Amino acid sequence: MPLPTALTQRLGISHPIIQAPMAGGSDTPALVAAVGEAGGLGTVGAAYLAPAQILDAAKSVREKTRRPFGINLFSPLPAPTPPKDYTAAIAQLASYFADLGLPAPTPPGPPAYSFDDQMAAVLESGATVFSFAFASVPAATLAAAKARGMTVIGTATTVEEAVALEKLGVDAVAAQGSEAGGHRGSFAQPFEDAMIGTMALVPQTVDAVRVPVIAAGGIMDGRGIAAAFALGASAVQMGTAFLTCDEAGPPEAHKQAILNAREHETRITRAFSGRPARGIVNRVMTDLADAEIPEFPLQNALTRPMRTAAGKAGKADYLSLWAGQGLRMARRQKAGDLVQKLVKETEEALGRLG
Amino acid sequence: MPLPTALTQRLGISHPIIQAPMAGGSDTPALVAAVGEAGGLGTVGAAYLAPAQILDAAKSVREKTRRPFGINLFSPLPAPTPPKDYTAAIAQLASYFADLGLPAPTPPGPPAYSFDDQMAAVLESGATVFSFAFASVPAATLAAAKARGMTVIGTATTVEEAVALEKLGVDAVAAQGSEAGGHRGSFAQPFEDAMIGTMALVPQTVDAVRVPVIAAGGIMDGRGIAAAFALGASAVQMGTAFLTCDEAGPPEAHKQAILNAREHETRITRAFSGRPARGIVNRVMTDLADAEIPEFPLQNALTRPMRTAAGKAGKADYLSLWAGQGLRMARRQKAGDLVQKLVKETEEALGRLG
Numbered sequence: 001m002p003l004p005t006a007l008t009q010r011l012g013i014s015h016p017i018i019q020a021p022m023a024g025g026s027d028t029p030a031l032v033a034a035v036g037e038a039g040g041l042g043t044v045g046a047a048y049l050a051p052a053q054i055l056d057a058a059k060s061v062r063e064k065t066r067r068p069f070g071i072n073l074f075s076p077l078p079a080p081t082p083p084k085d086y087t088a089a090i091a092q093l094a095s096y097f098a099d100l101g102l103p104a105p106t107p108p109g110p111p112a113y114s115f116d117d118q119m120a121a122v123l124e125s126g127a128t129v130f131s132f133a134f135a136s137v138p139a140a141t142l143a144a145a146k147a148r149g150m151t152v153i154g155t156a157t158t159v160e161e162a163v164a165l166e167k168l169g170v171d172a173v174a175a176q177g178s179e180a181g182g183h184r185g186s187f188a189q190p191f192e193d194a195m196i197g198t199m200a201l202v203p204q205t206v207d208a209v210r211v212p213v214i215a216a217g218g219i220m221d222g223r224g225i226a227a228a229f230a231l232g233a234s235a236v237q238m239g240t241a242f243l244t245c246d247e248a249g250p251p252e253a254h255k256q257a258i259l260n261a262r263e264h265e266t267r268i269t270r271a272f273s274g275r276p277a278r279g280i281v282n283r284v285m286t287d288l289a290d291a292e293i294p295e296f297p298l299q300n301a302l303t304r305p306m307r308t309a310a311g312k313a314g315k316a317d318y319l320s321l322w323a324g325q326g327l328r329m330a331r332r333q334k335a336g337d338l339v340q341k342l343v344k345e346t347e348e349a350l351g352r353l354g
Numbered sequence: 355m356p357l358p359t360a361l362t363q364r365l366g367i368s369h370p371i372i373q374a375p376m377a378g379g380s381d382t383p384a385l386v387a388a389v390g391e392a393g394g395l396g397t398v399g400a401a402y403l404a405p406a407q408i409l410d411a412a413k414s415v416r417e418k419t420r421r422p423f424g425i426n427l428f429s430p431l432p433a434p435t436p437p438k439d440y441t442a443a444i445a446q447l448a449s450y451f452a453d454l455g456l457p458a459p460t461p462p463g464p465p466a467y468s469f470d471d472q473m474a475a476v477l478e479s480g481a482t483v484f485s486f487a488f489a490s491v492p493a494a495t496l497a498a499a500k501a502r503g504m505t506v507i508g509t510a511t512t513v514e515e516a517v518a519l520e521k522l523g524v525d526a527v528a529a530q531g532s533e534a535g536g537h538r539g540s541f542a543q544p545f546e547d548a549m550i551g552t553m554a555l556v557p558q559t560v561d562a563v564r565v566p567v568i569a570a571g572g573i574m575d576g577r578g579i580a581a582a583f584a585l586g587a588s589a590v591q592m593g594t595a596f597l598t599c600d601e602a603g604p605p606e607a608h609k610q611a612i613l614n615a616r617e618h619e620t621r622i623t624r625a626f627s628g629r630p631a632r633g634i635v636n637r638v639m640t641d642l643a644d645a646e647i648p649e650f651p652l653q654n655a656l657t658r659p660m661r662t663a664a665g666k667a668g669k670a671d672y673l674s675l676w677a678g679q680g681l682r683m684a685r686r687q688k689a690g691d692l693v694q695k696l697v698k699e700t701e702e703a704l705g706r707l708g
Contacts, residue, residue: 179554189618193619196679197551198554204680226584231578263554
């Protein structure tokens with residue numbers, strides 16, 4: 001890759017390729033370590049992990065590689081307002097649970113751990129990068145991460161969000177274009193206003209902040225990486241491209257759905273978690289398109305048994321099939337091979353432009 | 355520009371930069387000619403022009419330049435189903451008309467000319483490129499344009515639309531990403547399914563068709579042009595970037611709105627024409643966000659007096675402020691200067707990548 005940047009040097013990686021945090025078990029320690037070994041930066045999506053699980057995952061990564069890696073959390077959000085009663089929210093999921101042989105879902109209890117508990121584990125984890133999505137983090141969190149020598153990356157879906165993150169003091173901004181799979185990182189604007197395509201978002205963000213910009217959304221191969229650099233990005237963050245890798249942990253039905261879907265078959269949904277996220281349209285997304293959905297993370301807790309059982313049963317209709325709009329370019333392979341291919345393809349794309 | 359392509363050679367232009375058709379008087383003959391003189395390809399958006407007006411516009415272009423230029427039409431659509439009565443459609447526009455000192459709108463009459471009438475003028479116009487949006491055109495239309503030696507360009511918003519256009523026999527496909535301003539060109543998929551970001555749409559389209567792909571949507575400067583080429587495009591099509599040029603014809607209030615808006619302030623609306631199009635959010639778009647709107651082109655005819663009067667009165671709240679998501683990058687200048695700047699910026703962007 002002919003493009004070492006100040007950011008890759010700071011991160012201590014060879015290639016400006018970051019495996020996006022995917023949470024929910026998709027970014028296994030094996031995947032994170034394989035990306036790191038190949039010269040990119042792997043990320044543990046720890047949003048749904050308890051502190052002890054975060055430490056376990058980090059230990060498992062460190063046993064597999066001495067290369068740098070990151071951990072990602074969802075920023076602390078205001079406590080959700082639970083529905084007056086859960087009857088309707090449970091009723092609209094009941095048939096899926098029954099179909100999977102599960103008892104009806106039950107109202108979620110209080111969270112077992114806080115963001116601060118998770119963050120304490122991140123600081124102890126040995127990760128060299130802390131990234132976050134959905135909002136700002138407290139200044140004390142940022143200071144603590146920096147005191148550990150960690151590089152801090154925030155997620156922006158608009159220029160104003162990027163500017164706010166820079167003011168907060170992040171070391172880099174991941175600019176998440178509307179093509180991206182999984183949860184929208186929006187916080188300063190309602191997500192509906194913040195569906196800016198990567199081609200438009202990245203250069204406008206680069207113009208507005210001094211920190212390095214990491215391009216995310218729709219980047220699946222070396223052509224996309226070269227394009228991101230042309231737009232002024234200092235690195236790329238790729239989720240869907242890594243999701244179909246051998247080491248990635250989503251259910252096989254999720255990988256198959258990505259490999260078989262077309263670019264226009266994803267939509268933004270709140271059905272699975274209560275927050276907007278891009279996935280391949282399936283029965284749950286279609287059924288609940290206009291439904292009232294409990295706020296995040298209440299809906300996420302409600303649907304978890306369904307998603308877990310559906311993964312085991314191979315029933316894609318009940319899975320959150322997170323995927324970005326570049327999915328026709330998804331490939332099945334080892335993550336290290338993917339990183340090497342991406343480097344080669346990027347060089348080829350740049351060579352064609354030369 | 356170090357990137358002559360088979361497409362630019364075929365089009366007889368020096369730079370792979372196409373000024374997007376914008377119709378409604380924005381792409382004046384002066385703009386089209388200035389782009390051509392600078393080595394790009396200008397396009398007359400003739401969708402709303404009567405056959406005689408098409409011939410007049412083309413003559414005016416030819417008087418200003420001997421360079422190639424294109425003409426764009428909206429493909430023939432099935433006749434719209436008029437509302438049972440227009441009371442509600444008129445009522446929801448009444449206060450705007452009153453505010454502008456206009457009599458209430460009246461139900462539109464039958465169209466004064468057909469697509470075939472327009473196409474006959476296009477064939478006589480001296481344009482060397484015929485482009486279209488919204489659907490396929492009849493095979494006879496395509497054959498007639500080709501018999502004249504014209505290059506035919508269709509508009510796709512999904513891979514399947516691009517494949518359908520290639521089968522029809524177009525010479526190139528304009529892949530319109532979700533960032534693009536103005537009307538969505540969707541036809542094979544409902545537009546809601548076809549909001550694919552340029553970063554994802556272009557490479558997937560390039561992989562699926564053999565004809566050259568023209569990237570459109572969110573491209574505003576040389577960084578975007580270099581990125582489009584990295585993705586495999588053979589040229590770019592830019593609308594918003596040309597809309598604020600001196601020679602462009604939109605009302606000054608429209609130009610000002612583009613120069614002052616932020617990237618997250620556009621949305622897709624049917625309010626002005628009956629077909630989905632991206633514009634800067636204003637009073638009409640907000641008021642009619644959930645309204646029932648007569649089909650295209652009925653609503654377009656209903657709102658025309660309002661848009662015309664609002665343009666003269668400088669009232670942006672009643673204008674269709676078409677714009678793409680790259681609008682923070684919009685600049686005020688002569689179109690020829692813009693083309694020269696784009697070439698220089700593209701070379702610089704490619705140089706940084708080298």
